[in-house]
Amino acid sequence: MSTATPQKFEFQAEIKQLLDIVIHSLYTEKEIFVRELVSNASDALEKLRHTQLTEKDIFEESQSLEISLTTDDKAKTLTIQDYGVGMTREELVKNLGTIAHSGSKQFLKSLSEGGQKNSNLIGQFGVGFYSAFMVAKSVKVYSHSWKKDEPGHVWSSDGSGSYEVEQVDGLSRGTKIVIELKDDCGEYATEGRVKDILERYSAFVSFPINLNGKHINTVTALWLRSKNEIKEEEYTEFYKFQSHAYDEPLMRLHFSADAPLSINALLFVPKENTEKLGFSRLEPSVSLYCRKVLIDAAPKDLLPEWLRFLKGVVDSEDIPLNISRETMQDKALIEKLNKVITKRFLKFLDEEATQRPEEFAKFYATFGIFLKEGAAMDFTHKDQLVKLLRFESSLTEKTKNTSLAEYVSRMGSEQKEIYYLVGKNRAAIESGPYLEGFKARNLEVLFCYEPVDEYVMNNVREFDGKKIIAADHGDVKLADIPKAEGALSDDQVKELTKWLKDTLGDRVAEVKSSDRLVDSPALAINSDKFMSAHMRRMMKAMDKDGADTPVKVDLEINPRAAVMKRLYESHTTSPDRSKLVAEQILDNALISAGLLEDATPMVARLYKLLETV
Template sequence: MSDTTVEKHAFQAEIQQLLDLVVHSLYTDKDIFLRELISNASDSMEKVRHLEGTEKDIKDSGDELKISLEIDKDAKTITLTDRGIGMNREELVANLGTIAHSGTKAFLEQLKETGGSPAGLIGQFGVGFYSAFMVADKVEVFSRSWKQDAQSLRWESDGKTGYEIEEVDELPRGVKIILYLNEASEEFADDMRVKGLIERYSNFVGFPIMMDDKRLNEVEALWLKSKSEVSEEDYKEFYKFACKGFDEPAYRLHFSADAPISINALIFAPGENPEKMGFGKVDAGVALYCKKVLIDAEPKGLLPDWLRFVKGVVDSADLPLNISRETMQDSALVRKLNGVISKRIIKMFEKEANADPAKYREFYKKFERFFKEGIATDFANKDALAKLLRFESSMTDAGELCSLTDYVGRMKEGQEKIYFLVGRSRDDIESGPYIEAFKARGLEVIYFTDSVDEYVVDSLGEFDGKKLSSIRHAGVDLEDVDSGADSLSEDEITKLCEYLQNELGDGVTKVSSGKRLVDSPVIALVPEDGMSPQVRQMMKAMDENFKDEVKVELEINPRHPLVKKLSEITEGQPEVAKLVAAQLLDNALISAGLLDDARETIKRMNSLMEKAMG
C-alpha cells in the first residue's frame, strides 16, 4: 500500500439521519442487499461496453466483463468484484455519498412536514449501495477508474460516523466491495445462502456471476430475446426453472411493446390448474423485473386477480422505482401495465381458441372458473372475456362446447335475445318444461350448469348487443306455433285462469295462457328480478334462517288434456278440481326447483289417488 494520507470525511447530522432511514426503513427485507450491489455492478459494466464503442484508451480494455463473489466463512466477509467503469476520487465521493448532496436537507424537511413514508419520497436518491449496511458493520470499496492515469483508491465506512478515502497500490479497472458482516447477518457467510439470493433476485443479469470458478446465473433472460432466437426446448426449460412449472405449459405469450410503456414479457398458461386439484387459491405467478433485476416476485396489481393462474415475467425499463426497488411509486404506471398485458393475454387465448378449438376446449374445462371470475370482477375486460366462454346448448351434442359468437352466428332472423337456462345438468334442464317451446320453434338455448354461471350472466348482461334472457323468467315473447292439438276457447281459457287465480291465491302473482308449452300442462315463471333456484339454494346454505317467499307466474297450456279436463270439472267436481289445481302448481314448482316443503304435496297426492280408485 502506498504511503499516502488517509482522507477522512465526517457525515453531517442530516446524513446520519438519512442513512439510518435507508438502512432501517427503506428496506424491509435484508436479502435484497446483494441484489442492489450486483445491479450496480451490472450497470457499471454496461457503461464499459458503451465506452468501448466510443473511447480508445480504456484501462484493461478487452478484459472479460464479469462479477465475482468470494465468501470467507471464518472472517465473516462477502467480497464482490466487478470489471466495470470504476470510480476516481471525485466519483467515490459523489457516487457513494449521493445521499450527501444538497437535496438531502430539503428531503428530510419534506419528510418531516408531510409525515410520509421515506419509501415513497426518496426515489431521486440513488443509494442502493447503502443497503450493504443492513448486513455489514464495515464496508470497504477498492476502486480503479477506466482512465489510464486514474488512481487506485480505497473507501471505507461503518455507515455511522463517516467515511475515509486513501490511495492504494495499483488495482485492475473496476470495483471490489468487501462486506464485514454484522453479528445478526452472519448467515450470509454461506455459499448456499448466497447462491439462493442470486437465483432468486439476480439470475438473469446479463453478465456472468462467478463463485468458486463456477457461473451461478446460467439461465438466460429469454423475454428480452427475439422469438426467432428461442427454441421450444428453451421455453420449456425456462418455464420449469423461472416459473417453477411442474407440468407442460398449454400456451405462451412472448411479446415486446414500446407504447404506451416499454414492456418485454414472457407469460405461460399452465397445463394443469392447481386450484382445481385442491391446492387452494394460488398466488400471482408473474414476476416483475426492471432491466433483468427482480423487483417483485408476486407484484400486487400487475395483473387482475383472475389471471393469477398464469406464470412468467414482465420486464419494464420505464419503471420509476424507489430507492429499494421494492415499491413502484407510480400506481398509474402499474395500471397501464395491467391494461396492456391483460388485453394481450385475452387476445392470445382468443387466437389459440380459433386456431385449435379442440385443444382450447380441454384447456377451458380446467380453467373456466378464472374466466368467469374475470367477467364478474374485471369490468374493463368482461366483453373480451365473454368471447372465451364455452358451454353446451340445445343445438350441441352432449359434451360438445360452443361459444357466444357461435350462438349469435346461428340466431334466427329477427331474434333479438340470447336465450339461456341455468340448471344442475343438461339432463335436468332438458327434462323440465322450460325448454320445449324453444325447441319446437328452433330457438337455441344455452345451458349453464356451473354454480357460478348465474353471477356471470348477471355481470355480463349482453353480448354483441344482444341481451341475455333467462327462459325461466316471465315476459319472454314467442311466436305462435301450430301444435296440431285442439285448444280451449278464449272464453274457457279466461274462465279457467280466473278459477286458478282464486284457488291458488297468494301462491301465484298471475295465471295466464301462453305459447311456451308443448307437452307439459303448466309452467312456473320467475319474475325478472326474482331469485333463481340456484341462488335460493346457495342463500339457504349460507343462512339456515333464510326465508324467501316464492312468488311465480303460472302459465297454462290450453292444448294439454289435463288442463282441458280441469276446465270441464271446475263446477261438476269442485273438490277434485281444487286438489288438481293445487297439485299442478306444486308440480310446476318442483320442475322449477322452487318447492321447499313437499309434505302437503304428498298428502294431496294420496287424496287424489284415493278418489281415482273410488
C-alpha cells in the same frame, strides 16, 4: 497492501440523513441489499463493456466480465466482486460520500415534496449501495479504475458518520465490497441463504454470477431475446424455472412493444386451474422486472384480478421506482402497463379462438371461469371478454361450444333477444319444461352450467344490440304457433286457472295458460324478478338475508296436456283428490325450476294420492 496514510472524511449531512432512512425505514426486507449490490455490479460491468468500444488502453483487458460472491459464515462476512469499470479515489469520494452522482439528492428532494416520483436508475452507484448498512458492522469497498495509470483504493465506513479512503496496491480492475455483518445478520454469510436471494432477485442478470465458485444464474432472460431464436425446450425450461412448475405450459405469449411503453413480456397459461381443483384462490404470478432486475415477484396491480392464473415476466424500462425499488410510485404508469398487457393478451386469445379453435377450447374448458369473471366485473375490457365467452346451446352438439357472435349470426330477422337457461347440465335443461316453447319455434337457447353464469349474464345484459334474457324469465314473450287439437277451450282454461289460484292460495302469485309449453303440463316462473332460483340458492348458501323468504311463483299450465284436461274434468267431481293433484303439479313445477326447498309435504301428499289408486 496500503501505501499511504488513510484520509478521513465526514459524510455530507444529506448522506447522514439518507443513511438513517435506508437503515431504519426505507427497505421492508433486509435481504434486498444483495439485489442492490449485484445490480450495481452488473451496471459497472455494462459500463465497462461500453467503455471497451471507445477506449483501447483498458486495465486488465482480459479479465472476465462476471460477478463473484463469497460467503464466510465463521468470519460473518459477505464479499461481492465485479470486474467492471471500477472507481478512482475521486469517484469513491464523489459517489459514496457526497450526493453528486448518487441519486440521493433527487431522493431527498422527493421526500421533502411529499414522495413525488424519483428518476434514479437501477444500478446507479449510490443509494442502493447504502442498503448494505442495514446488515453491516462495517463496509469496505476496494476499487481499481479501468484506467491503467490510476492506483487502487479502499473506502471503509461503519455508517456512523464518517469514512476513510486509503490507497492500496495489488487490486484487480473493478470493485470488491466486503461486508462484515452484524451479529443478528449472520444468515447473509451462509451460502444457502445468499443463493436463495440471488435466484429470487438476480436470476436473469446479463453477466455470470458465481457464488463460492458455483455458477448461479443459468437461466437467461428469455423475454428479451428474439422469438425466432428461442427453441421450444428453452421456453419450457424457463416456464418451469419461473413458475416452479413440473409440466409444460398450455399456452404462451411472447411480445415486445415500444409505444406507449417499452415492454418485453413472456406470459404463460398453465395446464391446470388449481382453483377449479379446489385449492385456494390464486395469487398474482407475473413478475415485474426493470432491465432484468426483479422489482416485484407478485405485483397485485400489474394485471386485472381475473388474469391471476397467468405466469411469467413483464420487463419495462419505463418504470420510475421509489428508491428501494420495492414499490412503484407512479400508479398511472402501472395502470397503463395493465391496460397494454391485458389488451395484448385478449388479442392473443381472440387470435387463438379464430385460428386454433381446438386449442382455445382446451383453454376455455380450464380457464373460461376467469373470462366470465372479467366479463362481469371488468368494465374496461368487457367488450373483448364477452366476445370470448363460450356456451353449449340447443343447436350445438354436446360438449361443443358456440360464441355469442355465432348465436347472433343464426338468429332470424324477427328474433330480438338472446336466450339462455341455467341448469346443472345439458340433460337437466333439455328434460325440463322451459326449453319446449323455444324448440317448437326453432329459437336457439344457450345452456349455462356454472353457478356464476347467471350473474355474468345479468351483468353483460346485451351483445351486438341484442338483449340477453333468461328463457325462464316471466317477461319472455313468444310468437303464437298453431294450437294443437284437443286443447281446453278458452273458457275452460279460464275456469281451471281460477280454480287453481283459489286452491293453491298464497303459494302462487298468478296462474295462467302458457305459450311456451308443448309436452309438459306446467311450469313455474319465479315471480320475484330480482331473485332467480339460482340466485336464491347462492344467497341461501351464503346465509344472506332474504334467502328464506317463502317462494311465490307464477304457474303456467299447458291446456293441451292430458293431466290438465283430466284435472279440469275432476276438479268439480273429485275436489279433494283434485286438490292433491294440483298441489303435486305445482311441486313438480317447482322441482323443475329448482325452487322446491322442502320435499317433506310432497312425500306425504304422494302417499295420499297412492291410496286413491
